[in-house]
Amino acid sequence: MDKILILRLCLFLYMNYKKINNKIIIEDTSNFNIAHILDCGQVFRYLNCGDCYTLYAKNHKCLLQNENDCVIINSKDIDFFIEYFDLDRDYTKIKANLEKYEYLDDALKYGSGIRILNQDPIEMIISFIISANNNIPRIKLIIEKLCKELGEYIDGYYAFPKLEALAKAEVSLYKEIGAGYRAEYISTTSKMLFDSFDIDSIKLMDTKLARAELMKLKGVGSKVADCILLFGYHKTDLFPMDTWSIKLYNQLGMPKNNDIKVMSNNLVAHYGTLSGYAQQYLYYYIRKIKNITKTGGSSE
DNA sequence: TTCCAGGAGGGGG
DNA sequence: CCCCCTCATGGA
Numbered sequence: 623m624d625k626i627l628i629l630r631l632c633l634f635l636y637m638n639y640k641k642i643n644n645k646i647i648i649e650d651t652s653n654f655n656i657a658h659i660l661d662c663g664q665v666f667r668y669l670n671c672g673d674c675y676t677l678y679a680k681n682h683k684c685l686l687q688n689e690n691d692c693v694i695i696n697s698k699d700i701d702f703f704i705e706y707f708d709l710d711r712d713y714t715k716i717k718a719n720l721e722k723y724e725y726l727d728d729a730l731k732y733g734s735g736i737r738i739l740n741q742d743p744i745e746m747i748i749s750f751i752i753s754a755n756n757n758i759p760r761i762k763l764i765i766e767k768l769c770k771e772l773g774e775y776i777d778g779y780y781a782f783p784k785l786e787a788l789a790k791a792e793v794s795l796y797k798e799i800g801a802g803y804r805a806e807y808i809s810t811t812s813k814m815l816f817d818s819f820d821i822d823s824i825k826l827m828d829t830k831l832a833r834a835e836l837m838k839l840k841g842v843g844s845k846v847a848d849c850i851l852l853f854g855y856h857k858t859d860l861f862p863m864d865t866w867s868i869k870l871y872n873q874l875g876m877p878k879n880n881d882i883k884v885m886s887n888n889l890v891a892h893y894g895t896l897s898g899y900a901q902q903y904l905y906y907y908i909r910k911i912k913n914i915t916k917t918g919g920s921s922e
Numbered sequence: 923t924t925c926c927a928g929g930a931g932g933g934g935g
Numbered sequence: 936c937c938c939c940c941t942c943a944t945g946g947a
Binding site for chain 1: 926927928929930931
């Protein structure tokens with residue numbers, strides 16, 4: 623057999639998904655759970671319609687459903703979603719490396735099918751500016767209104783707005799959709815991004831420099847910057863410190879401290895380049911546990 | 923009524 | 936640099 627054929631065969635055997643027409647089929651779902659992925663706070667534009675989910679990303683849409691122990695992703699843009707869901711990354715290896723950390727094993731079991739998505743940086747910047755001091759249902763609502771007001775209507779839904787539309791919109795519009803005091807941040811940052819900011823250069827920077835660069839944007843502090851870097855640029859040597867992470871910190875047996883910056887640094891020193899993954903499993907876990915203890919077992 | 927939510931900006935020291 | 940206050944909004 624010729625070498626290229628062997629190479630292709632090997633690739634096929636190790637591939638954890640199949641492309642058929644406009645579908646992606648994932649047979650081994652140990653590292654892909656639709657609810658885990660969508661419900662761990664990294665993405666805001668999706669709808670649960672019974673046994674299936676509709677997901678909107680930038681100007682793409684897909685339908686996700688479980689079928690015969692498989693996950694089926696249905697879309698016109700399957701190549702976009704292969705990259706979006708990061709399907710070529712080995713999560714078995716990531717989880718095996720995280721398993722040795724204390725306290726993390728329960729979180730890994732609980733959110734076993736979590737994956738960190740490769741989302742659009744601009745969508746992440748605007749979405750996580752909105753997320754500041756806000757709760758997830760309301761964040762979703764504001765983003766949905768934002769898309770409806772400024773996004774292009776394609777194929778039965780509203781795409782995430784383009785930079786130009788965001789930059790040219792009035793501040794009053796952002797207030798009307800419920801952004802509150804973040805309206806000014808969205809407006810100013812959109813203009814900065816549209817006029818001068820080099821979004822692509824962030825990708826080439828190391829995490830520390832990239833964070834500093836993103837924090838030049840209005841409404842982007844250390845936590846929002848870390849979320850942008852994690853979900854928009856797949857930088858994982860960081861640990862976003864939100865109110866949940868702060869509460870969690872003391873339970874992880876980390877050296878006692880009250881300074882958020884020190885806490886974050888300690889966690890990154892602890893988990894290394896897997897910090898971003900660790901944070902996602904833990905975030906999903908602690909929120910669900912609290913939800914269960916509060917509601918007596920039911921979840922959303 | 924007060925507290926909380928994937929916090930950040932700004933002033934004062 | 937750090938500390939402290941304020942910033943809309945709506946659900947619990």
